[in-house]
Amino acid sequence: xxxxxxxxxxxxxxxxxxxxxxxxxxxxxxxxxxxxxxxxxxxxxxxxxxxxxxxxxxxxxxxxxxxxxxxxxxxxxxxxxxxxxx
Numbered sequence: 001x002x003x004x005x006x007x008x009x010x011x012x013x014x015x016x017x018x019x020x021x022x023x024x025x026x027x028x029x030x031x032x033x034x035x036x037x038x039x040x041x042x043x044x045x046x047x048x049x050x051x052x053x054x055x056x057x058x059x060x061x062x063x064x065x066x067x068x069x070x071x072x073x074x075x076x077x078x079x080x081x082x083x084x085x086x
Contacts, residue, residue, distance in 0.1 A: 004044070006037055019044035023052075024060070 007018040014032035019042040028051060030043035053061040 005042065009033060021045055021048050023048055026051075030037055 002021055005020040005022075007020070009016045009018070016035065017037045018030050018033045019037075019040040020027050020029045020040070021044040024026075026048075028048035029046055030040050030047060030064040032043070034040040034043055049061060052059055056062070
């Protein structure tokens with residue numbers, strides 16, 4: 001189960017957002033403040049995804065990508081893998 005924590009900073013109309021996502025007992029934080037809460041959530045999830053992907057071929061992310069590949073074909077997981085920042 002995952003959960004998000006949003007950190008807001010700045011005055012109304014000029015707020016900046018930063019997120020933390022907790023997943024599987026670990027917490028991952030967006031590296032920068034973003035201009036929208038949606039961007040900061042995506043940023044935090046991207047950090048978590050990239051760190052989990054570094055755990056090797058038996059990691060949760062690797063198992064998910066293999067599952068996607070078997071269900072939908074190699075094109076989808078190849079696109080996902082090429083977008084990883086590892």
